[in-house]
Amino acid sequence: MHCLSRIRSGLPLLVTLAVALPWGAAEAAEWGWLPPNINSAYGDEVDDLYLVIMYLVLVMFALTEGALLVSCLLFRRREGHRARYSHGNLRAELFWSVVPAIILVWLALVQTDTWAKVRERFPTGPEVYRVQALAEQFSWNFRYPGTDGQFGTADDAYDGTLVVPVRTPVVITLASKDVIHSLFLPHLRVKQDTVPGLRIKVWFEAGRVPCWDLTRQELALLDPEDMDAARVAVEGFAFQETRVVDLESREPWDEGKGLWKGLKAFAYAPAGAAARIRHRGATADGAHGEAQYALHSLDVACAELCGLGHFRMKSRLFIWPRDMVDAWMAAKAAQGADRQLAKKWRRIYDEGHPHWNQD
Amino acid sequence: MSNDHIHPPPSSFFYKYIWSTDHKVIGKQYLFTAFFFLLVGGLMAMLMRWQLAYPGSPVPVLGKMLSALAFIDDDGRVTEEGFNQLVTMHGTIMIFFVVIPILVGAFGNFLIPLHVGARDVAFPVLNALSYWLFLPASVLIFASLFVEGGPAQAGWTSYAPLADLTQTGFSAGHGQTLWLLALFLVGWASILGGFNFLTTIIKLRAPGLGWGRLPLVTWAQFITAVFQLLATPVLAAALCLMLVDRLLGTSFFIPEHVYPGDVASGRSGGGVVLMWQHIFWFYSHPAVYILVLPGMGIASDLISTFARKPIFGYKAMVASMASIMGLGFIVWGHHMFVSGMQPVMGKTFMISTMLIALPSGVKVFNWLGTLWGSSIRFTAPMLCGLSFLSMFIIGGLSGLFMAATPVDIFIHDTYYIVAHFHYIVFGGTLFAVFGGFYFWFPKMFGRMMHEGLAKLHCALTFVGFNLAFFPMHFLGEAGHMRRISTPTEYEWLMPVQPMNVFISHSAFLLGAAQLIFLFNFFWSWVAGRRAEPNPWQSNTLEWTTPSPIPYYNFDKVPTVHHGPYEYSTAGAETDWTPQDRPDAGPAAGPAAGAGKGH
Numbered sequence: 001m002h003c004l005s006r007i008r009s010g011l012p013l014l015v016t017l018a019v020a021l022p023w024g025a026a027e028a029a030e031w032g033w034l035p036p037n038i039n040s041a042y043g044d045e046v047d048d049l050y051l052v053i054m055y056l057v058l059v060m061f062a063l064t065e066g067a068l069l070v071s072c073l074l075f076r077r078r079e080g081h082r083a084r085y086s087h088g089n090l091r092a093e094l095f096w097s098v099v100p101a102i103i104l105v106w107l108a109l110v111q112t113d114t115w116a117k118v119r120e121r122f123p124t125g126p127e128v129y130r131v132q133a134l135a136e137q138f139s140w141n142f143r144y145p146g147t148d149g150q151f152g153t154a155d156d157a158y159d160g161t162l163v164v165p166v167r168t169p170v171v172i173t174l175a176s177k178d179v180i181h182s183l184f185l186p187h188l189r190v191k192q193d194t195v196p197g198l199r200i201k202v203w204f205e206a207g208r209v210p211c212w213d214l215t216r217q218e219l220a221l222l223d224p225e226d227m228d229a230a231r232v233a234v235e236g237f238a239f240q241e242t243r244v245v246d247l248e249s250r251e252p253w254d255e256g257k258g259l260w261k262g263l264k265a266f267a268y269a270p271a272g273a274a275a276r277i278r279h280r281g282a283t284a285d286g287a288h289g290e291a292q293y294a295l296h297s298l299d300v301a302c303a304e305l306c307g308l309g310h311f312r313m314k315s316r317l318f319i320w321p322r323d324m325v326d327a328w329m330a331a332k333a334a335q336g337a338d339r340q341l342a343k344k345w346r347r348i349y350d351e352g353h354p355h356w357n358q359d
Numbered sequence: 360m361s362n363d364h365i366h367p368p369p370s371s372f373f374y375k376y377i378w379s380t381d382h383k384v385i386g387k388q389y390l391f392t393a394f395f396f397l398l399v400g401g402l403m404a405m406l407m408r409w410q411l412a413y414p415g416s417p418v419p420v421l422g423k424m425l426s427a428l429a430f431i432d433d434d435g436r437v438t439e440e441g442f443n444q445l446v447t448m449h450g451t452i453m454i455f456f457v458v459i460p461i462l463v464g465a466f467g468n469f470l471i472p473l474h475v476g477a478r479d480v481a482f483p484v485l486n487a488l489s490y491w492l493f494l495p496a497s498v499l500i501f502a503s504l505f506v507e508g509g510p511a512q513a514g515w516t517s518y519a520p521l522a523d524l525t526q527t528g529f530s531a532g533h534g535q536t537l538w539l540l541a542l543f544l545v546g547w548a549s550i551l552g553g554f555n556f557l558t559t560i561i562k563l564r565a566p567g568l569g570w571g572r573l574p575l576v577t578w579a580q581f582i583t584a585v586f587q588l589l590a591t592p593v594l595a596a597a598l599c600l601m602l603v604d605r606l607l608g609t610s611f612f613i614p615e616h617v618y619p620g621d622v623a624s625g626r627s628g629g630g631v632v633l634m635w636q637h638i639f640w641f642y643s644h645p646a647v648y649i650l651v652l653p654g655m656g657i658a659s660d661l662i663s664t665f666a667r668k669p670i671f672g673y674k675a676m677v678a679s680m681a682s683i684m685g686l687g688f689i690v691w692g693h694h695m696f697v698s699g700m701q702p703v704m705g706k707t708f709m710i711s712t713m714l715i716a717l718p719s720g721v722k723v724f725n726w727l728g729t730l731w732g733s734s735i736r737f738t739a740p741m742l743c744g745l746s747f748l749s750m751f752i753i754g755g756l757s758g759l760f761m762a763a764t765p766v767d768i769f770i771h772d773t774y775y776i777v778a779h780f781h782y783i784v785f786g787g788t789l790f791a792v793f794g795g796f797y798f799w800f801p802k803m804f805g806r807m808m809h810e811g812l813a814k815l816h817c818a819l820t821f822v823g824f825n826l827a828f829f830p831m832h833f834l835g836e837a838g839h840m841r842r843i844s845t846p847t848e849y850e851w852l853m854p855v856q857p858m859n860v861f862i863s864h865s866a867f868l869l870g871a872a873q874l875i876f877l878f879n880f881f882w883s884w885v886a887g888r889r890a891e892p893n894p895w896q897s898n899t900l901e902w903t904t905p906s907p908i909p910y911y912n913f914d915k916v917p918t919v920h921h922g923p924y925e926y927s928t929a930g931a932e933t934d935w936t937p938q939d940r941p942d943a944g945p946a947a948g949p950a951a952g953a954g955k956g957h
């Protein structure tokens with residue numbers, strides 16, 4: 001009974017925490033904060049590991065913080081009452097050393113296979129799509145092998161964006177021209193530093209095609225089959241940014257007001273007379289109104305502080321059906337590289353480290 | 360040690376306050392220097408938070424005042440380039456010029472001789488020298504804010520080759536050279552200090568003060584000193600290598616074929632970029648424990664004292680700190696999981712990192728065991744001690760996500776990391792530090808700090824801290840990179856931008872709350888209530904001296920009869936038993952003061 005009355009004085013605290021903690025935990029455990037995961041090779045494994053740790057941690061958190069809170073409420077100082085004199089308890093100490101030790105070792109063991117998959121077991125064979133990356137202050141350069149499948153030849157394609165086929169294992173070779181950068185593809189759970197003097201590879205498989213839902217005006221990640229069945233504009237729409245107060249309601253933001261510059265809302269709007277619309281693998285001219293989606297792209301960032309212009313080092317990731325990638329690459333290969341750009345690639349790859357062009 | 364050996368205190372101002380060899384004065388010299396940098400570093404944090412919430416908007420009030428600085432433009436905006444300098448200097452200042460100096464320089468200096476019952480450290484002149492190496496380092500790092508091109512900009516980790524190259528616009532300027540020099544001096548101050556503290560603890564313990572009777576805060580300082588002695592020289596070596604790279608054009612960390620800004624690096628090449636990271640983290644992982652071990656020690660003392668209960672599992676507490684030290688030397692690679700290091704190394708470091716979570720866990724359980732069945736006095740220092748504990752738990756748990764290599768790939772270099780280490784260093788260590796001030800202020804200045812203001816400060820800090828830093832886990836989960844000036848430039852981060860605004864406002868609250876502390880500190884120094892010798896009824900030796908402590912600490916070197924945590928002994932008249940009280944009755948605890956099952 002008096003135990004209860006002791007707790008009562010701490011009731012407001014307890015109630016606050018009882019509300020705040022589950023809320024915080026639910027927020028944290030919710031997938032909502034993680035960007036959508038489209039890595040069909042090992043993405044789910046990584047996110048599952050994250051969740052497993054999250055549940056484990058939430059239990060530990062509840063036990064320890066709960067014990068702390070309960071102690072604070074139960075063992076407040078009272079007149080005429082002394083603390084229990086004790087220097088410890090060997091059995092309790094053994095218990096809370098051995099049990100966490102087992103859990104930690106288990107945690108270490110369950111993840112080794114995922115790590116090996118991500119970093120050691122690279123896909124091989126002719127179906128693998130290869131790209132070379134050359135990071136520099138402050139931009140990303142990518143090189144594609146063209147039709148001959150060889151790097152460092154005349155039909156290589158060069159671009160500042162990353163273009164990969166959907167549902168195909170992709171291996172990217174990373175190198176840097178100057179300092180350390182870090183290729184970050186948040187939607188693929190890929191992050192890898194590029195280090196001067198080293199060639200480092202990463203791999204992934206993109207399972208879905210980033211499109212833009214033209215009715216809802218938001219990102220839609222489509223399975224290749226769904227994309228095939230839908231009408232997707234590949235040309236004829238322009239991407240636009242506006243400032244809004246709230247992303248949900250898209251209420252426009254008032255330019256003259258305050259220091260906050262609003263949030264950027266994105267939308268595609270028709271541009272030009274007609275759109276090029278892809279449907280069931282064929283592309284034809286069509287009215288803007290026919291398109292349900294427009295092809296979109298995802299963020300590519302540099303995650304390592306790489307100098308004063310670090311903030312402007314970004315690019316885009318396009319994930320397309322294979323035939324589109326092939327057509328794009330052929331067109332790009334025909335363009336070649338300008339002298340400046342070709343020199344950069346020669347210095348680091350073809351002449352600097354010729355063996356980097358091999359597997 | 361005989362009592363007739365006491366020299367009179369110095370009477371000239373110069374020997375008393377400037378070139379003082381008194382450990383208490385040196386501790387205060389460190390303290391006030393660190394306070395100055397706490398303001399500087401804190402202000403930088405506010406500037407960063409402003410930019411992240413309102414990218415490209417002039418900073419109100421302060422912006423124009425500070426526009427002479429390299430990272431602020433004439434309209435008072437934080438520039439996108441300058442943001443790099445802000446993060447770099449904030450981190451460097453907080454770690455090397457605030458937290459380590461306060462923990463080791465101030466608390467270590469002040470408490471170690473008192474806790475071992477000595478009249479000063481083993482080498483008082485060396486001790487003064489250590490501060491007088493630290494001070495020029497402080498001047499250098501502060502001056503670097505004003506040099507042409509601004510201060511260092513490559514992060515507190517100063518990764519090569521960015522920090523190593525010297526091409527204007529593409530690498531670090533003079534600020535970086537000053538950074539290296541300043542850290543080199545700080546490193547030496549640290550090495551000398553560690554050497555001194557180790558000797559003091561090993562050689563100068565009062566009669567009866569066995570290893571099992573040392574307060575945990577002194578054990579923590581002991582282990583920290585070992586860290587400093589073994590790890591800091593490695594940092595010093597790395598700094599030297601980078602300095603000669605920058606000044607003499609060698610290439611320790613620069614390979615061939617490096618073209619900053621499309622021009623040749625001008626170095627012969629042949630160096631290894633990742634070598635810097637290996638050496639740096641070989642020091643800096645131990646250094647992050649230097650940032651928390653003394654805090655753990657302080658918290659142990661606070662929790663036991665105000666729970667009126669012996670620390671639960673004293674031996675396990677010491678053993679876990681020792682194993683943190685041992686393991687602390689073989690986990691550095693967990694900072695390099697995405698660096699391009701061999702994947703098999705990643706696996707190795709993952710396992711050792713999982714293991715190092717264990718001793719931290721044991722400490723948490725033992726603190727909780729101490730509280731269980733206790734009789735808690737909720738004083739301001741205790742509130743801080745409890746805050747330390749609850750925040751340390753969160754910081755430790757978030758470490759598990761990062762230890763998991765496949766998960767770390769995603770959260771590395773995001774706000775998840777920022778949340779993690781602030782939970783430990785701010786939520787943990789700084790709370791312990793605040794608690795330590797509220798607790799030992801009477802010994803330092805002879806007066807009590809204002810308890811009401813202290814509680815207010817503690818509460819506001821607790822709330823402000825959690826509101827500012829907990830949501831950073833969410834940002835990290837969203838993939839929000841750290842060290843970027845303009846999050847609104849990334850399409851996928853747009854939905855989380857309102858959280859940046861929320862965090863910044865919480866950070867401003869948190870920052871403002873620290874003014875209460877500073878006010879309380881200086882106001883109490885002049886006008887606080889005069890303190891009796893042992894206001895908290897605590898056991899350790901410093902409380903047997905008058906407040907403030909006289910020049911030579913103990914007019915008679917004490918003899919120690921008990922462990923430090925003999926609270927609520929059955930049959931004793933009071934619920935505390937000072938370590939030097941001779942009445943070793945049957946219930947006075949085990950002779951070594953160490954844990955046996957009861």
Ligand code: HEM
Nearest residue numbers: 647648650651693694716719755758759761762771780783
């Ligand atoms: C429970 C034990 C802990 C584990 C498992 C752990 C794990 C980690 C890991 C894996 C990282 C690297 C993450 C990354 O950059 O991707 C990290 C970063 C960090 N940890 Fe811990 N940690 C623990 C406790 C601590 C403690 C006690 C401190 C001390 C103050 C600390 C301070 C830091 C700091 C400062 C960084 C970031 C350094 C930087 O990149 O700027 N951690 N931790």
Ligand SMILES: [Cu+2]
Nearest residue numbers: 181302306313
């Ligand atoms: Cu970069």
Ligand SMILES: [Cu+2]
Nearest residue numbers: 644647691693
């Ligand atoms: Cu570490």
